[in-house]
Amino acid sequence: MIREGATTITVGQGPDAVDYAIVNRMKRGDLVVTQDFGLAALILARGGLAIDQNGRQFTNDNIDLLLHTRHVGQQIRRAGGRTKGPKKRTRDADRSFEESFRTLVLTSM
Numbered sequence: 001m002i003r004e005g006a007t008t009i010t011v012g013q014g015p016d017a018v019d020y021a022i023v024n025r026m027k028r029g030d031l032v033v034t035q036d037f038g039l040a041a042l043i044l045a046r047g048g049l050a051i052d053q054n055g056r057q058f059t060n061d062n063i064d065l066l067l068h069t070r071h072v073g074q075q076i077r078r079a080g081g082r083t084k085g086p087k088k089r090t091r092d093a094d095r096s097f098e099e100s101f102r103t104l105v106l107t108s109m
Contacts, residue, residue, distance in 0.1 A: 031104055035086075038064045048109060055100030056095045 002008075011021040019039045022032060028047035034040055040050040040058035050058040058066070073083045 031107035
């Protein structure tokens with residue numbers, strides 16, 4: 001489907017191909033919505049803004065802890081352990097996302 005104002009791109013295969021395609025196309029100050037901590041770290045390093053689907057803003061102050069938490073979870077799963085998945089989406093999460101998104105857009109103008 002073609003939408004006015006939207007561009008569709010195709011990227012190669014690979015574990016981080018989409019992440020690199022996003023980072024290589026972004027400009028300083030762009031806002032990216034992602035739940036991927038690694039992509040968020042790359043966005044921040046390039047001077048971008050990043051929030052997750054629930055409205056949590058990724059910052060230089062919280063990204064290291066989030067990346068560490070992700071790493072620990074990966075170690076647990078590799079060792080055969082289990083970790084909790086994401087919570088079910090709620091209306092509060094929708095409102096929180098909308099509020100954070102609006103705030104970031106308005107303050108970055």
